[in-house]
Amino acid sequence: MTPDDTVLLDHGAGGRASHAMFSKMILPLFHNDALARQDDGAVYPVPAGRMAFSTDSYVVDPIFFCGGNIGDLAVNGTVNDIAMCGADPLYISVGLIIEEGLPLKDLQTVLQTMADAAARAGVKIVTGDTKVVPRGKADKLFINTSGVGMLFEGVDVSGSRARPGDKIILSGTMADHGIAILTAREGLTFEGDLKTDSAPLNHMVKAVLSSGCEVHVLRDPTRGGVGTTLNEIAGQSGVGMTVFEKDLPVKKQVNGVCELLGFDPLYIANEGKLIAIVPEQHAVQVLDIIRADEFGRDAAIIGEVTDQSVGKVFLQTAIGGRRLVDMLTGEQLPRIC
Amino acid sequence: MGLTYMKEFRDPGLAEQLVTAIDQECTRPLRIMEVCGTHTMAIFRHGIRNVLPDAITLLSGPGCPVCVTAQTDIDAFVALSRQPGVIVTTFGDLMKVPGSGTTLARQKGAGADVRMVYSVFDAVTIARQHPQKQVVFCAVGFETTIPTIAAAVLMAKDQGVDNFCIYSANKLTPPALAALMSTDGISIDGFILPGHVSVITGVDAYRGVFDTHRVPSVITGFEPIDILHAILSLVRQNRSGVPALENAYPRAVRESGNPKARQVMHQVFDVCDAAWRGIGRIENSGMALKPEFSRFDAGLRFDLHLSDVDEPRGCACGEILMGLKTPKACPLYKKSCTPMTPVGPCMVSSEGACAAYYNYG
Ligand code: SF4
Numbered sequence: 001m002t003p004d005d006t007v008l009l010d011h012g013a014g015g016r017a018s019h020a021m022f023s024k025m026i027l028p029l030f031h032n033d034a035l036a037r038q039d040d041g042a043v044y045p046v047p048a049g050r051m052a053f054s055t056d057s058y059v060v061d062p063i064f065f066c067g068g069n070i071g072d073l074a075v076n077g078t079v080n081d082i083a084m085c086g087a088d089p090l091y092i093s094v095g096l097i098i099e100e101g102l103p104l105k106d107l108q109t110v111l112q113t114m115a116d117a118a119a120r121a122g123v124k125i126v127t128g129d130t131k132v133v134p135r136g137k138a139d140k141l142f143i144n145t146s147g148v149g150m151l152f153e154g155v156d157v158s159g160s161r162a163r164p165g166d167k168i169i170l171s172g173t174m175a176d177h178g179i180a181i182l183t184a185r186e187g188l189t190f191e192g193d194l195k196t197d198s199a200p201l202n203h204m205v206k207a208v209l210s211s212g213c214e215v216h217v218l219r220d221p222t223r224g225g226v227g228t229t230l231n232e233i234a235g236q237s238g239v240g241m242t243v244f245e246k247d248l249p250v251k252k253q254v255n256g257v258c259e260l261l262g263f264d265p266l267y268i269a270n271e272g273k274l275i276a277i278v279p280e281q282h283a284v285q286v287l288d289i290i291r292a293d294e295f296g297r298d299a300a301i302i303g304e305v306t307d308q309s310v311g312k313v314f315l316q317t318a319i320g321g322r323r324l325v326d327m328l329t330g331e332q333l334p335r336i337c
Numbered sequence: 338m339g340l341t342y343m344k345e346f347r348d349p350g351l352a353e354q355l356v357t358a359i360d361q362e363c364t365r366p367l368r369i370m371e372v373c374g375t376h377t378m379a380i381f382r383h384g385i386r387n388v389l390p391d392a393i394t395l396l397s398g399p400g401c402p403v404c405v406t407a408q409t410d411i412d413a414f415v416a417l418s419r420q421p422g423v424i425v426t427t428f429g430d431l432m433k434v435p436g437s438g439t440t441l442a443r444q445k446g447a448g449a450d451v452r453m454v455y456s457v458f459d460a461v462t463i464a465r466q467h468p469q470k471q472v473v474f475c476a477v478g479f480e481t482t483i484p485t486i487a488a489a490v491l492m493a494k495d496q497g498v499d500n501f502c503i504y505s506a507n508k509l510t511p512p513a514l515a516a517l518m519s520t521d522g523i524s525i526d527g528f529i530l531p532g533h534v535s536v537i538t539g540v541d542a543y544r545g546v547f548d549t550h551r552v553p554s555v556i557t558g559f560e561p562i563d564i565l566h567a568i569l570s571l572v573r574q575n576r577s578g579v580p581a582l583e584n585a586y587p588r589a590v591r592e593s594g595n596p597k598a599r600q601v602m603h604q605v606f607d608v609c610d611a612a613w614r615g616i617g618r619i620e621n622s623g624m625a626l627k628p629e630f631s632r633f634d635a636g637l638r639f640d641l642h643l644s645d646v647d648e649p650r651g652c653a654c655g656e657i658l659m660g661l662k663t664p665k666a667c668p669l670y671k672k673s674c675t676p677m678t679p680v681g682p683c684m685v686s687s688e689g690a691c692a693a694y695y696n697y698g
Contacts, residue, residue, distance in 0.1 A: 186455055246349070261455070262375075262687060264382065312698075319352035319561045321384020324698030 005104040012098065012132030021130065025108060029115040034091070034126035042126035044091055047150060052087035054078055055146035061335040063110065063140050065184035067195030070143055071113035073271060073337060076200050077222070078145040079121045083202040084218045084274065086157040086209060087149035092118065094128040095144035100135045110141065121200035123147065149202075152209045161216040162237035164307040167283035169276040171204065171290050172197065172298040173249045174226050178268035179257050181336050192253040197295075199272030204293040208276065213286050217277035220270070223336060224328045227266035229275060230303075230313045231327045241313040243303035243325065266315075267328045269336045277305060346560030347383075355565040356388050363572045366392045368524060370660050372514065373531030374401025374688025375559055381697035383561040393568065396660035397690035399513050399613060400531055402477045403430045404658060404682045404689045407612040409643055410506040411436035414475045416641045417504065418449040423639075424467060425451045426460035427475040430686045433679060435649070441475075457482075457489040457503075464493070464501035473635045476503045480537040483507045483624055484598035487605035490626070490633050504635040505624055508611055510534050511542045512622035517659055518550040525660055527553040527571030529564065532586050537602075539594025540584050553580040556590055605630055614682060615655020652681035657690050664691040671695065 010017035027035065034042040056077050063070040075092065082089040094114065098107065118125050176197035183194050201220065208215060217237070221229035226248075234241050250258075250265045258265050272295055278286045283301055290296035313325040345351075371377055377397045380386060386395055399405050415436050418425040425441065432442040432453065445451040450470075454460050457474050464472035476486050486503060493501040510531060517523060530543060535556045547554055553574035557567035567585050574580050584590055602624070611623025626634045652674070653667040664670050664683070674680040676692055683689035 186459075188455075262378070315384070317382075317384040317561075318347045319349055319383055319385070319388065319565075320356075321386070321388045321561075323381060323384040323387075324696070326696045326698070 007098050007100060007102040007104060007107060007132055009100050009132050009134065012130055018130065025111060026128070029111050030118070030125040032124045032126060034124065042091065042093070044126060049153065050151040052082050052085035052149050052151055053146070054081035054085070055144065056081060057142065057144045058337055059139070059142050059335055060181060060337050061139060062184055063106070065196060066180050066193060068198045069110055069113055070141060071110035072117035073196070073198050074143040074145045075114050075117035075121065075123070076198050076271060077337065078147040079123055079200045079202050080220045080274070082147050082149040083205040084157075084220050085149070085151065086155040086205070086218060087151045088206060089121065089123050089147050089149035089202050091126045092123050092145055092147040094125055096128070096130045097138050097142040098130065098132045099138040099140050100132055102140050107141070117200065121202055152206070155209050155215070157215055157218045159217055159219060159233045159236040162233050162239050162277045162305045163216060163279070164239055164305050165280055166216055166277045166305040167280050167301050168230070168241065168243065168303040168305065169278065169283065169287055169290060170226060170249065170300060170302045171201070171274045171276070171296045172272070173251045173254065174270060174273070175250060175254050175258060175265035175268035177271040178225070178336055179254045182261075183257065190253065190257055194253055194257065197270055197272035199295040201272065201274050201295060204274070204290055204296055207289050207293060208286055211285065211289055213278065213282040213289075215276055215278050215286065217275070219275045221273060221275055222271060223269050225265070225267040225269060226275065227264070227313070227325045228328045230325065233275075233277065234313050235311045237305075238310055240306040240309040240311070241303055242306055242316055243313060244316045245318045247300050247302050249298045249300050266325060271337065346558070346562040348562065351562055352388070352565060355562070355569055359393070359565070359569050359572055360390050362569070362576060363390055363392050364576060366394070367526040367572065367575055368394045368396060368660065369527045369529065369568060369571055370396040370398045370525050371529040372398035372400040372510065373534065374404065374686065375533065376529055376531065376564065377401070377690055377693050378688050379559045379561070380564060381693040383564075385561060385564055389568070396525070396663070397657065397693070398528075398660060399517065399616065399658040400479070400510065400534075401683070401686050401688040402479055402482075402508065403434060403686035404654060405508060405613045405616070406431070406434065406477050406506050406682060407614050408436055409612065410504070412438070413504055413636070413641055413643055414441055415439055415444055416643065417473050417635060417639060418444045418451050420471070420639055422470050423450070424463060424470050424472045425449070425475065426454045426463060426472060427451065428455075428477065429453045431475055431477060434682045434685045435679060457486050458492070461489050461493055461498055461501050464498050468500060470500060471638070472501050474501070474503045476505045476507050478507050479510055479534050480602075481533045483606065484537060484602045487601045490605050490630055491601070493633060494630070499632070502633045502635040502638050503626070505606070505626060506611075507606070507624040508613070509608070509622050509624065511538065511546055512619055513613065513616075514543070515546045515549070516616070516619040516622070518546065518552065520659060522661065523659060525552060526575055528555070529567050529571070530554050530556040532556065532558045532563070532589060535586065535590045535594065537595050537598050540582065540590065540592045542594065543582055547582040551580045555583045555585050557585045558589065615652075615658055649680050654681040654683045654691070657683055664694040667691070
């Protein structure tokens with residue numbers, strides 16, 4: 001590979017070029033037994049129990065941004081979706097749709113990031129597919145990841161299980177990912193680094209679920225942000241919620257950009273945060289466990305579940321006012337993940 | 338770009354003191370209008386309405402640029418997007434505002450090249466990148482944005498970016514206030530005057546309106562403490578019976594504003610009459626490109642054939658912008674008109690009164 005080499009239609013044609021790309025670029029990075037067999041699908045052992053299965057596609061624009069790229073986003077995204085089911089993610093598949101002309105070194109970087117992300121999360125990329133489409137038929141690189149994981153025993157988390165009196169925990173600062181993408185895309189430069197928060201949350205979830213603490217809901221507030229996710233849970237569970245503005249963690253820089261551009265951080269995407277809704281008596285312990293994780297240091301109890309105004313989320317503002325936090329309508333920031 | 342997050346302007350203790358003072362000193366019902374859409378949004382976001390006593394009614398004025406854009410102008414943007422070889426560039430909120438037929442967003446869905454930009458300079462950049470296309474910027478702004486738009490036109494002229502042009506639906510704030518105050522049936526006890534606009538216009542620009550109508554007026558910023566302060570001030574002016582034009586935002590606004598920005602604005606634009614959605618034609622409230630910049634005028638560059646159109650039946654945007662109604666009094670509010678299916682612009686713009694009522698309840 002020379003520095004100027006790009007992906008050609010041949011690379012997706014299934015012939016010699018495809019083969020070379022797989023064995024030279026992909027296999028060494030993702031190396032594991034299931035993938036190395038190079039069969040049509042992956043075969044792997046599973047312990048007895050219940051499984052969680054999830055899929056997501058990534059079309060973020062631009063594909064490189066501060067703190068990450070589409071590769072770790074795609075791995076962490078599916079890892080987190082499985083973790084939010086109360087499961088331990090094990091195996092992942094990767095589908096690449098590449099626009100002809102993508103520099104091979106960019107692809108290499110993305111693949112390397114995916115391998116690193118998989119290693120960090122402790123999951124294996126066991127099967128995959130590569131397609132190349134003519135210039136203009138896709139935008140640089142789209143990635144689909146799917147994955148499976150085993151449910152932790154005795155765990156029953158669901159968006160429908162929030163109960164009045166429960167506490168709402170957010171595992172860290174809001175809006176980091178959305179603002180990182182926006183600033184990268186629009187070429188806006190601000191003081192300080194506005195980095196994506198993309199991170200695997202499965203280790204944090206494992207620590208929480210194996211602590212013996214009861215957990216009713218786990219969700220990662222990605223597109224639509226914390227505001228939209230809480231609305232979804234309130235609707236599913238048939239409860240109301242009150243969130244306290246003074247307790248909402250937001251980085252100073254991120255808040256500044258939001259103020260400047262007129263965005264509400266409550267509606268901006270996160271890629272490495274979770275919301276845990278837990279009975280009051282377990283809230284402090286769960287908070288401590290989350291804070292002990294490297295991606296949960298800024299975690300906070302941000303609100304509580306009520307039996308008032310069912311299906312609605314209210315914000316107690318810093319100055320003591322109260323207002324509705326509605327679902328986000330329409331797309332505030334397109335192609336954020 | 339530097340950013341400061343001003344915690345002291347959200348101090349709960351200070352807020353409580355201000356609210357108590359407002360409570361004690363407000364002795365009769367008062368109707369206070371926040372002229373600017375950014376204030377409307379801040380008031381809702383910080384939950385200011387429900388910390389105030391019931392005697393105070395806050396009304397949203399004609400200060401959201403998207404909300405006051407006439408339907409004919411929206412139709413013009415749509416017509417431009419239908420021209421072959423044209424890229425239409427616009428601020429995000431404008432995309433979903435319904436004209437008489439359709440929206441820019443729907444045009445985009447149907448294949449038109451409509452792009453959202455954060456700054457007019459992005460539109461010039463797009464023009465430079467696509468020399469074979471015509472790039473039109475939908476200029477919808479007040480004094481805050483007009484100088485930047487003027488600067489972009491000057492830049493396009495200097496650099497010979499001839500495929501760039503604008504459609505000016507820009508508007509000026511003080512003439513709208515004057516028109517509002519001269520309308521029958523209007524009763525407003527105080528104005529919260531826009532912070533950002535005043536940075537450019539200065540305090541002086543409101544002097545004429547104030548001298549004629551003597552309505553208590555306070556220029557202020559957008560933090561909760563700024564807004565509560567302004568309200569207390571308006572309460573006090575009403576109580577003492579001595580109206581004043583007060584600058585409570587001296588950290589940003591000077592008496593004479595920013596003469597340099599105004600000079601750039603007047604170098605490129607002439608004052609003209611303009612149609613305001615829901616309100617109608619207001620004398621000297623618009624900005625048209627000067628003859629020497631007419632080649633950057635999209636209205637002249639393309640043959641648009643537009644006719645004046647009726648505004649949607651039942652939409653009360655106009656009365657809302659004039660403080661005659663609140664969104665809840667509109668029969669379409671939350672029924673056929675929601676942020677997903679907006680009938681009027683006040684439901685589209687994030688700074689629109691109807692959208693604020695809907696989103697922040
Ligand atoms: S609710 Fe809709 S129809 Fe009624 S005034 Fe507002 S925008 Fe117009």
